[in-house]
Amino acid sequence: MISSQILQSISNILGPEGLRTRPEDLEPYSKDATRLIFMPDAVAFPRNTRDVSKILAIANAEGFPVIPRGAGSGKSGGALPVEGGLVLSLEKLNRILEIDEENLIAKVEPGVITADLQEAVEKHGLFYPPDPASIKISTIGGNVAECAGGLRAVKYGVTRDYVLGLTVVLPGGEILKTGVETAKGVVGYDLTRLIVGSEGTLAVITAITLRLIPMPAAKGTMIAYFDEMTSAVRIVSALTRRKVIPTILEFMDRLSLECVRDEMARPFPSTAKAMLLIEVDGDPRQVENDVEKVGQVCREAGALRFEEAFHKEEVERLWDARRNVSEALFKLKPHKISEDIVVPRNRLADFIGFLEALSLSSGLPLPAFGHAGDGNIHVNLMHDQADPNETGKLEGIIKKVFEKVLELGGTISGEHGIGLTKSPYLSMEIPKPAFDLMIRLKNAFDPKGILNPGKIFVEPE
Amino acid sequence: MISSQILQSISNILGPEGLRTRPEDLEPYSKDATRLIFMPDAVAFPRNTRDVSKILAIANAEGFPVIPRGAGSGKSGGALPVEGGLVLSLEKLNRILEIDEENLIAKVEPGVITADLQEAVEKHGLFYPPDPASIKISTIGGNVAECAGGLRAVKYGVTRDYVLGLTVVLPGGEILKTGVETAKGVVGYDLTRLIVGSEGTLAVITAITLRLIPMPAAKGTMIAYFDEMTSAVRIVSALTRRKVIPTILEFMDRLSLECVRDEMARPFPSTAKAMLLIEVDGDPRQVENDVEKVGQVCREAGALRFEEAFHKEEVERLWDARRNVSEALFKLKPHKISEDIVVPRNRLADFIGFLEALSLSSGLPLPAFGHAGDGNIHVNLMHDQADPNETGKLEGIIKKVFEKVLELGGTISGEHGIGLTKSPYLSMEIPKPAFDLMIRLKNAFDPKGILNPGKIFVEPE
Numbered sequence: 001m002i003s004s005q006i007l008q009s010i011s012n013i014l015g016p017e018g019l020r021t022r023p024e025d026l027e028p029y030s031k032d033a034t035r036l037i038f039m040p041d042a043v044a045f046p047r048n049t050r051d052v053s054k055i056l057a058i059a060n061a062e063g064f065p066v067i068p069r070g071a072g073s074g075k076s077g078g079a080l081p082v083e084g085g086l087v088l089s090l091e092k093l094n095r096i097l098e099i100d101e102e103n104l105i106a107k108v109e110p111g112v113i114t115a116d117l118q119e120a121v122e123k124h125g126l127f128y129p130p131d132p133a134s135i136k137i138s139t140i141g142g143n144v145a146e147c148a149g150g151l152r153a154v155k156y157g158v159t160r161d162y163v164l165g166l167t168v169v170l171p172g173g174e175i176l177k178t179g180v181e182t183a184k185g186v187v188g189y190d191l192t193r194l195i196v197g198s199e200g201t202l203a204v205i206t207a208i209t210l211r212l213i214p215m216p217a218a219k220g221t222m223i224a225y226f227d228e229m230t231s232a233v234r235i236v237s238a239l240t241r242r243k244v245i246p247t248i249l250e251f252m253d254r255l256s257l258e259c260v261r262d263e264m265a266r267p268f269p270s271t272a273k274a275m276l277l278i279e280v281d282g283d284p285r286q287v288e289n290d291v292e293k294v295g296q297v298c299r300e301a302g303a304l305r306f307e308e309a310f311h312k313e314e315v316e317r318l319w320d321a322r323r324n325v326s327e328a329l330f331k332l333k334p335h336k337i338s339e340d341i342v343v344p345r346n347r348l349a350d351f352i353g354f355l356e357a358l359s360l361s362s363g364l365p366l367p368a369f370g371h372a373g374d375g376n377i378h379v380n381l382m383h384d385q386a387d388p389n390e391t392g393k394l395e396g397i398i399k400k401v402f403e404k405v406l407e408l409g410g411t412i413s414g415e416h417g418i419g420l421t422k423s424p425y426l427s428m429e430i431p432k433p434a435f436d437l438m439i440r441l442k443n444a445f446d447p448k449g450i451l452n453p454g455k456i457f458v459e460p461e
Numbered sequence: 462m463i464s465s466q467i468l469q470s471i472s473n474i475l476g477p478e479g480l481r482t483r484p485e486d487l488e489p490y491s492k493d494a495t496r497l498i499f500m501p502d503a504v505a506f507p508r509n510t511r512d513v514s515k516i517l518a519i520a521n522a523e524g525f526p527v528i529p530r531g532a533g534s535g536k537s538g539g540a541l542p543v544e545g546g547l548v549l550s551l552e553k554l555n556r557i558l559e560i561d562e563e564n565l566i567a568k569v570e571p572g573v574i575t576a577d578l579q580e581a582v583e584k585h586g587l588f589y590p591p592d593p594a595s596i597k598i599s600t601i602g603g604n605v606a607e608c609a610g611g612l613r614a615v616k617y618g619v620t621r622d623y624v625l626g627l628t629v630v631l632p633g634g635e636i637l638k639t640g641v642e643t644a645k646g647v648v649g650y651d652l653t654r655l656i657v658g659s660e661g662t663l664a665v666i667t668a669i670t671l672r673l674i675p676m677p678a679a680k681g682t683m684i685a686y687f688d689e690m691t692s693a694v695r696i697v698s699a700l701t702r703r704k705v706i707p708t709i710l711e712f713m714d715r716l717s718l719e720c721v722r723d724e725m726a727r728p729f730p731s732t733a734k735a736m737l738l739i740e741v742d743g744d745p746r747q748v749e750n751d752v753e754k755v756g757q758v759c760r761e762a763g764a765l766r767f768e769e770a771f772h773k774e775e776v777e778r779l780w781d782a783r784r785n786v787s788e789a790l791f792k793l794k795p796h797k798i799s800e801d802i803v804v805p806r807n808r809l810a811d812f813i814g815f816l817e818a819l820s821l822s823s824g825l826p827l828p829a830f831g832h833a834g835d836g837n838i839h840v841n842l843m844h845d846q847a848d849p850n851e852t853g854k855l856e857g858i859i860k861k862v863f864e865k866v867l868e869l870g871g872t873i874s875g876e877h878g879i880g881l882t883k884s885p886y887l888s889m890e891i892p893k894p895a896f897d898l899m900i901r902l903k904n905a906f907d908p909k910g911i912l913n914p915g916k917i918f919v920e921p922e
Binding site (some may be wrong): 190417430 | 608619636637642645647649652663805837
C-alpha cells in the first residue's frame, strides 16, 4: 500500500484532478483485454514529462510499483497492476506534437489513439503503416511498449520499424532522449529499440518520433473463400513464389468466420471453411497487376469464390468484421484464452492441420484467425470457466501449441507480448543465459524493480 | 600481453593454422579504413561458434581484450586493437547457410562478403537491400556490428531493419540465439537490435538471420548536374513533396566530382558544381512514371544536364565512381578525416551552405558527398599531416561541424559508428544519464570489459 502521505505529495504535483484513489475510480484501471482483474492503490494522470519524472523519483525513493498504462487494450496483461501500486495513465499526454512532411516524421505523445494518428498523417498524404486490430482504441504509447504488429506487417513491418527516437523517463526520474529524428543514426547503444517492446518494464515513454512514408497511390482489396483451411494458407507460399507481397493477407477459419457472418457485407458460400482477406497497394498500374496475380493464384488453389474491387464502405465493413472477430468469438463460449503465435510462412498449413487435430482430440473449439502473410496466428482456446472438464484441458493445450510452434521454428508471441499471461511459458523459448542477461538489463534500468513488476520474467500469481 | 601458455591453449583449440603471432602476420590486422595502426598480440581464426565460445571463455577468465573483426573496412576504428590483445578474425565463418525463398530469409555466417550475399539472393529473385559503399569488401558481420547503412537506405532502411535474429557468444562464452526466424516476434527484450550497432562491444556474432524481400522488377537510373550545390540538395525536398521516394539519391559536391572525373562514363559540364545520382525501382510502369517526375523536378530546379536510361555497364561504372569517391579524395591532400553526419533532409541546403563557408574560412578543402535522400553526408577534412598549420585546424573544424549538425536536429554518426575516432565527441550528442545507462548495459553483457575495450565510451589514447 502507498501511504497517504506519499499520495498527498503525488496529488500536490498533479493537482486534485490528477490522482484518483476511490475504488470506483480505480476499477476501470484494474483490467485490460485479458479480462483479469488486479486493483491498483491509485491512478495518476501526469500531463507532461516532468510530471512523470517527479512521480518516478518518488516511487523509486519509496519503492512502490508504477504501472504505465495506455488504453488498457493489451492482450497479455502488460498494464495490470499485479502487485498493486500506482497505475500511471498516460491518457492526458495525448497531443500530436508535429507532422513534418519534409522530413517524413511525426512527433507524438504516447496517449494518442493510433487511428487518430493515422488519420492525421493521411491528411498530409503520408502513411503510418502499423495497424494493430485494436487501432481504434489502443494508443501509440501502448503500441510502442508492446511492439504492436497488425495487419499490414506483411509488407510494412511492425511498430519497431517506425520508431526513430523516444523521450523516456527512467525509474529514478531521469529524463532521456533516445535515438534520432533522422532516417539514420548509430550513436551509442540502441536504447530506442531496447525500450520498444519492453512492456513498460524499463522506462516510461513520454514522447515518440515516428518515421512516416508517402501514402500509396492505390489499393486493391480482395476476398477469397476456400473449402479447406490448408488450401487458403497455401496461397501465402504461392504468392511469395510469384514475388507478390500483399499489404495485408488475413485469414479466418470456419469457426471465426461463422462468428462474424452477420457483419459480412455480402453472404458467403455455405461450404466455406476459410476466408482470406487480401489487400495490395502501390502505383495504380501495379495494383491492377497484383490483383490479377492474386486472383489467378486463388483460382488455381480452388477458391470457392474470389471477389475484388469493393466500394470504400464495403471495404471498411470488411475490416471492421476482421477487427471485431476477436470479440465475436465469445459467441462460441463465454471464456477465451488467446495465443499469439508465429510459424514460418511455409509451415502454416502444417500448423493449421495440427490445430484441427488438437481441437478434435481435446473437444474444445480452437478457432484461429490472423496474419497469414507473416505466419502470425491468433489461436483461441474457447471454454467455459464454470466447466472444470474444459478448464482442466487448457494448460495442456497451450503447452502443445507452443511446443509445436517452437518445433516448426516459430515464436510464442508475434505481437501481443509476454506480459503476465505468457510469462510462465517464457522459458520454453528463451534459454537460461538469455533470460539471465535480460534480468541484468532490467537491473541496469530499474535496480529497485519499481517499473511494472511481475511481468515478462515471473510466474503469474 | 597474452602469455605464451594462454596462446598455446588457444592454438590447441584452433589448430596450428588458427592462431598467428608473428609480427608480419599481425600487421594486416593492426589497421582498418581509418589508416590508424594498433598492433594486436595475436590473431585467432575460429571456424565455428564453439571455437568462439572456447576462446571467449579463456579471455574472460584471463582478462585479456578480444577484438572481433570482419574485413577491417570500418571507418571509425571499431576493429582496431587499441589495447592490444587478441583480434578475433571471423573470416573463416564465411558460409551462406541457407536462402529460404518461401520464408524470405537468409541465414549466414558473419564472414560472408555482403556483395556475395546480395548476388546469391538475387539468383533466387530476392533482394537484400543494405549496400554500404564498402559492399564489395565489407562483411555482413561487420555491417551488423556497425549497423551499416548505404545508398539504398532512403527507401529500404539500414542493416538493422533486415536482421531478424542472431547467434552470438557472450563474453563468458555462453552461446545465445536471439530474435526469431519469422517476420514477427516480441518475446522478451530485443537483444537482437541491442547487439546490432554495438560495434563488437557486447557479444561476438557468429550467425545472422536476415529478412529478404522480392527483387523489384525494374530500375531506372538517372544523373543530374547542377551549377550550385544548394540547388541539387533542394531536389530532395521537392521529391519528398511529390511523394517520390527514390531507391537511391546520392550527391557529390564539386571537389568530390573532380576527383572521380576520369571514372565517369560520360564527360560532365565544366560548370557543374554538384551531381545527383538517382535511382528508382519497382513495377516497370511505376519506374517509368517516377523517372518522368524526377526529370521534371530536376529541370524545374535548373539542372545543367539530366540524363537517364543508361546501359547496365554504364550504370555499374557510375556506381563504382560513387563507391570509389572516398578513396579518390586523396588526390586533394594526403590525409583525410571523414565524418559521417546526418541532418534532417530539409536542412541539407543550410548545412551545405555552412560547410562551404567553413571551408572558405578555414582554408581547408572540405569535400562532401553522400546520401542526400536521408540527409546522411560524408564530410571530409582533407589535410597534410606534415603541415602543422593544417593539422592544428582539424579539431576546431570537427567540433564546429558537429555543433551545427546537432543544432539542425541531426546526429554525429549516420552509419560509420563511434568506434575509436568519434568517441571523444560522444558526449556532444549523448547526455550523461544515457551515457551512464549505456555503461550499465555494457557491464550487464561484459562485466570484465574484455570485448573490444577502448571503443565508443572512452577517449582515444
